[in-house]
Amino acid sequence: MNENHRQxxxxxxxxxxxxxxxxxxxxxxxxxxIGIPTLVSNWIEGxxxxxxxxxxxxxxxxxxxxxxxxxxLINASCQPVTELPGACYFSDCESFAMIRGGYMDVAVLGAxxxxxxxxLAGWNNPERGFPExxxxxxxxxxxxVGARRVIVAMEHTTRDGDFKIVKQCxxxxxxxxxxxxxxxxxxxxxxxxxxxxxxxxxxxxxxQEVQSVTEPKLIISPVLKEIHL
Amino acid sequence: MNENHRQxxxxxxxxxxxxxxxxxxxxxxxxxxIGIPTLVSNWIEGxxxxxxxxxxxxxxxxxxxxxxxxxxLINASCQPVTELPGACYFSDCESFAMIRGGYMDVAVLGAxxxxxxxxLAGWNNPERGFPExxxxxxxxxxxxVGARRVIVAMEHTTRDGDFKIVKQCxxxxxxxxxxxxxxxxxxxxxxxxxxxxxxxxxxxxxxQEVQSVTEPKLIISPVLKEIHL
Amino acid sequence: xxxxxxSIDAAVADIPDGASIAVGGFFTAGSPVHLxxxxxxxxxxxxxxxxxxxxxxxxxxxxxxxxxxxKKAVCNYPFYRSATRGASSPFEKxxxxxxxxxxxxxxxxxxEKLRAGAAGLAGFxxxxxxxxVVEHGKExxxxxxxxxxxxxxxxxxxxxxxxxxxxxxxxxxCRKTARNYNPEMAAAGTITIAAVEELVExxxxxxxxxxxxxxxxxxxxxxxxxxxxxxxx
Amino acid sequence: xxxxxxSIDAAVADIPDGASIAVGGFFTAGSPVHLxxxxxxxxxxxxxxxxxxxxxxxxxxxxxxxxxxxKKAVCNYPFYRSATRGASSPFEKxxxxxxxxxxxxxxxxxxEKLRAGAAGLAGFxxxxxxxxVVEHGKExxxxxxxxxxxxxxxxxxxxxxxxxxxxxxxxxxCRKTARNYNPEMAAAGTITIAAVEELVExxxxxxxxxxxxxxxxxxxxxxxxxxxxxxxx
Numbered sequence: 068m069n070e071n072h073r074q075x076x077x078x079x080x081x082x083x084x085x086x087x088x089x090x091x092x093x094x095x096x097x098x099x100x101i102g103i104p105t106l107v108s109n110w111i112e113g114x115x116x117x118x119x120x121x122x123x124x125x126x127x128x129x130x131x132x133x134x135x136x137x138x139x140l141i142n143a144s145c146q147p148v149t150e151l152p153g154a155c156y157f158s159d160c161e162s163f164a165m166i167r168g169g170y171m172d173v174a175v176l177g178a179x180x181x182x183x184x185x186x187l188a189g190w191n192n193p194e195r196g197f198p199e200x201x202x203x204x205x206x207x208x209x210x211x212v213g214a215r216r217v218i219v220a221m222e223h224t225t226r227d228g229d230f231k232i233v234k235q236c237x238x239x240x241x242x243x244x245x246x247x248x249x250x251x252x253x254x255x256x257x258x259x260x261x262x263x264x265x266x267x268x269x270x271x272x273x274x275q276e277v278q279s280v281t282e283p284k285l286i287i288s289p290v291l292k293e294i295h296l
Numbered sequence: 297m298n299e300n301h302r303q304x305x306x307x308x309x310x311x312x313x314x315x316x317x318x319x320x321x322x323x324x325x326x327x328x329x330i331g332i333p334t335l336v337s338n339w340i341e342g343x344x345x346x347x348x349x350x351x352x353x354x355x356x357x358x359x360x361x362x363x364x365x366x367x368x369l370i371n372a373s374c375q376p377v378t379e380l381p382g383a384c385y386f387s388d389c390e391s392f393a394m395i396r397g398g399y400m401d402v403a404v405l406g407a408x409x410x411x412x413x414x415x416l417a418g419w420n421n422p423e424r425g426f427p428e429x430x431x432x433x434x435x436x437x438x439x440x441v442g443a444r445r446v447i448v449a450m451e452h453t454t455r456d457g458d459f460k461i462v463k464q465c466x467x468x469x470x471x472x473x474x475x476x477x478x479x480x481x482x483x484x485x486x487x488x489x490x491x492x493x494x495x496x497x498x499x500x501x502x503x504q505e506v507q508s509v510t511e512p513k514l515i516i517s518p519v520l521k522e523i524h525l
Numbered sequence: 526x527x528x529x530x531x532s533i534d535a536a537v538a539d540i541p542d543g544a545s546i547a548v549g550g551f552f553t554a555g556s557p558v559h560l561x562x563x564x565x566x567x568x569x570x571x572x573x574x575x576x577x578x579x580x581x582x583x584x585x586x587x588x589x590x591x592x593x594x595x596k597k598a599v600c601n602y603p604f605y606r607s608a609t610r611g612a613s614s615p616f617e618k619x620x621x622x623x624x625x626x627x628x629x630x631x632x633x634x635x636x637e638k639l640r641a642g643a644a645g646l647a648g649f650x651x652x653x654x655x656x657x658v659v660e661h662g663k664e665x666x667x668x669x670x671x672x673x674x675x676x677x678x679x680x681x682x683x684x685x686x687x688x689x690x691x692x693x694x695x696x697x698x699c700r701k702t703a704r705n706y707n708p709e710m711a712a713a714g715t716i717t718i719a720a721v722e723e724l725v726e727x728x729x730x731x732x733x734x735x736x737x738x739x740x741x742x743x744x745x746x747x748x749x750x751x752x753x754x755x756x757x758x
Numbered sequence: 759x760x761x762x763x764x765s766i767d768a769a770v771a772d773i774p775d776g777a778s779i780a781v782g783g784f785f786t787a788g789s790p791v792h793l794x795x796x797x798x799x800x801x802x803x804x805x806x807x808x809x810x811x812x813x814x815x816x817x818x819x820x821x822x823x824x825x826x827x828x829k830k831a832v833c834n835y836p837f838y839r840s841a842t843r844g845a846s847s848p849f850e851k852x853x854x855x856x857x858x859x860x861x862x863x864x865x866x867x868x869x870e871k872l873r874a875g876a877a878g879l880a881g882f883x884x885x886x887x888x889x890x891v892v893e894h895g896k897e898x899x900x901x902x903x904x905x906x907x908x909x910x911x912x913x914x915x916x917x918x919x920x921x922x923x924x925x926x927x928x929x930x931x932c933r934k935t936a937r938n939y940n941p942e943m944a945a946a947g948t949i950t951i952a953a954v955e956e957l958v959e960x961x962x963x964x965x966x967x968x969x970x971x972x973x974x975x976x977x978x979x980x981x982x983x984x985x986x987x988x989x990x991x
Contacts, residue, residue, distance in 0.1 A: 094759055096973050101606075115759055117927070117973070121632070122551045122702045125971055126927075138553065138755050139689070139703040145552040145582050145757040150701075153927040153960030155968035158736070159551060159705045160640050163633025167653060167878030168945065170973045195608050198620065200658040201629045205602040209633035209653045213878055243656035323526055325740050330839075344526055346694070346740070350865065351784045351935045354738055355694075355727075367786065367988050368922070368936040374785040374815050374990040379934075382694040382727030384735035387969070388784060388938045389873050392866030396645030396886060397712065399740045424841050427853065429891040430862045434835040438866035438886045442645055472889035637877070647883035647901035649874070668880035668910070677901070700966060733933060734967040
């Protein structure tokens with residue numbers, strides 16, 4: 068429990084997604100996980116970024132509008148989507164061969180906890196009390212292991228104010244040492260071999276305030292700045 | 297060296313192929329190797345047998361006539377072939393997944409030697425003197441291991457009259473214990489756990505004559521008969 | 526060869542108690558719902574069901590659970606995402622009470638295990654799951670300084686798959702993301718039963734656009750396309 | 759994304775000495791001959807060439823051998839079938855003299871090793887080759903009372919592939935048996951260069967009929983279709 072907790076106000080979920088969209092480079096292949104990551108797609112229309120849907124599709128377009136829905140064209144969250152020129156379909160097996168094979172430049176994933184070593188815990192909230200070793204793993208472990216760069220998009224703390232950026236994950240991990248960047252409502256943090264480097268803070272916040280809701284000791288970047296959107 | 301050798305006259309290569317065609321059941325998937333096995337295709341036109349070309353095709357049709365040649369449509373021997381209704385194409389990787397996965401009901405393969413245990417030696421003639429462990433393996437090992445039933449089609453002896461049906465393969469093996477039936481110019485022989493069972497002999501030949509050109513002791517079938525075509 | 530069965534019920538009639546069945550479909554897309562409904566009518570018990578999900582987007586499998594036909598499930602995303610929705614789901618209750626045994630694999634591992642079975646391989650080494658609960662009971666081994674887990678092939682007795690178009694010899698063409706698990710599951714099943722929206726004569730499909738070669742399919746049955754709005758809410 | 763290169767020579771210009779290159783094509787079908795010719799012009803040395811055959815139906819690879827560019831070959835059917843023809847072939851001479859190192863795998867194992875590399879797997883257990891020379895130096899292991907060999911992934915630096923049609927973002931559609939090794943090799947190459955007969959804009963290919971998803975292809979180059987009679991005599 069974070070005893071220093073007080074409610075800090077930062078970016079909305081949409082703006083977390085925008086901050087991540089700005090992080091993505093043109094000419095890259097990107098997979099967006101469930102939750103905040105999905106919102107990134109709202110900010111990249113027209114950009115030269117190819118989205119993969121792990122169900123077996125490249126060049127996934129925006130969510131289908133009413134009247135545009137094709138029941139045979141969904142994303143991994145079972146939402147009707149559209150296809151962009153250059154789209155192609157393939158099997159789920161091929162899709163994960165692609166993911167494990169290192170072809171995904173970036174995976175943007177949600178998380179329950181991220182450790183200072185870049186360990187990611189996201190597939191199973193123990194509070195749900197499933198029997199041991201089961202839960203909705205889905206594609207998260209493959210993406211976490213396979214993507215060249217894993218970016219985590221999440222709220223900085225739980226609704227109760229508990230740390231989500233922790234020294235050691237208490238929740239079952241998705242993969243070890245894979246997260247390279249954490250973008251939250253409060254901060255942008257690089258995961259480096261030396262530790263977590265606080266690179267940007269939400270408007271109006273100090274590094275100290277971000278530290279107060281972050282369990283591991285943050286290294287303050289010498290060029291620390293406000294999140295620019 | 298077979299000291300009892302004398303030149304026995306039996307079936308032509310075309311008739312070996314016909315005898316094998318008669319052995320194939322309707323409704324089966326069959327792969328035909330290089331050499332005599334390829335000739336089997338001449339005898340099954342119109343039958344309900346689907347040929348696989350290991351390059352990545354099912355429902356391969358007869359060799360392409362002049363004027364029918366499509367350079368993008370060849371069999372594993374690089375011969376231009378045709379497609380039958382119901383044909384489909386796939387990658388070589390899928391083709392061998394299919395072969396190893398046990399979907400080929402029958403593979404008809406040539407051989408340099410077959411042992412009484414059903415060991416098959418076919419991929420490398422040591423007389424060619426390649427360095428150790430190399431040669432044209434091609435698809436032979438996968439087919440020998442993967443097909444549900446391996447039928448060998450070959451001349452009964454070498455041109456020099458040496459045994460090809462042997463107690464133990466002296467040549468590098470393709471697979472161990474896989475051959476179920478041997479069809480030669482002189483005989484049809486079942487490979488059984490008890491040994492080689494001589495089932496049919498070429499017209500005019502006796503079991504003793506076939507035995508004289510066969511190294512292992514043959515078990516004479518109680519219903520031994522002449523090869524019927 | 527004519528692999529067409531006269532009815533959905535005929536196509537599943539011989540499935541015995543204790544069979545293992547791989548079921549294609551990713552949530553709602555490409556799910557062989559008609560075959561699942563026929564299996565519920567048929568009544569085979571002690572089944573092992575191998576499919577992505579045992580509830581969300583796959584409600585027809587729930588009937589098998591409530592009828593007590595399922596002994597074991599092998600999944601990658603078995604439960605509803607919502608804890609509330611999950612708590613009232615027959616499958617989640619059955620797992621929590623121990624009535625149904627559940628194995629869960631990462632999605633890529635899940636379908637790769639079926640592909641290995643189809644391809645005659647015994648197993649493979651994958652980096653997915655290293656350092657997680659997925660390691661449990663598995664060999665971990667290092668290749669080129671990276672750790673991998675040994676995952677073994679799955680060889681189901683039956684596969685239920687779905688396709689947009691199929692011909693009488695079992696060739697199947699899928700449509701868009703309804704392809705998903707169907708090709709590898711079709712290849713993995715010892716007896717694969719394909720439900721197709723449109724049935725054509727051999728030669729009626731583009732041979733360069735076949736996602737499931739007919740050799741993998743033992744039975745074909747024509748079904749009516751259902752129309753629905755995809756959702757797992 | 760526009761992956762189109764202005765010329766064949768530009769597409770292979772940066773291949774360094776010592777590179778490993780997977781080369782698609784089964785004998786004559788689907789062989790990226792233009793890229794092999796460009797590589798001969800380019801002159802990189804100490805290459806490892808991974809392809810079905812180093813002669814029959816693939817004479818353009820012979821130039822690489824006679825120019826001394828090849829250090830090692832990885833094949834499944836390397837030689838001419840005819841001993842006479844083989845004896846006069848530059849590649850066979852180079853292997854016999856020790857100038858070129860040669861590794862041979864069964865065809866299914868050969869392409870599965872490339873597929874494993876593409877799919878991020880370290881290796882797999884296959885029944886092919888048990889009891890043969892292929893066992894040499896490999897782990898043999900029993901699963902369910904059957905023996906299997908451990909085969910490791912191959913991860914080539916480059917792949918040369920060929921397709922009937924391709925779009926600017928690298929999606930490829932192959933034609934008939936010219937597909938063969940091209941999809942898995944395209945996936946396996948770190949840098950994959952595709953020679954296409956017809957180049958179209960994104961959207962110009964049927965997205966359900968793409969044999970190589972564009973993500974696997976880094977460079978696309980338009981070539982003229984050669985017309986020839988397939989033969990390995």
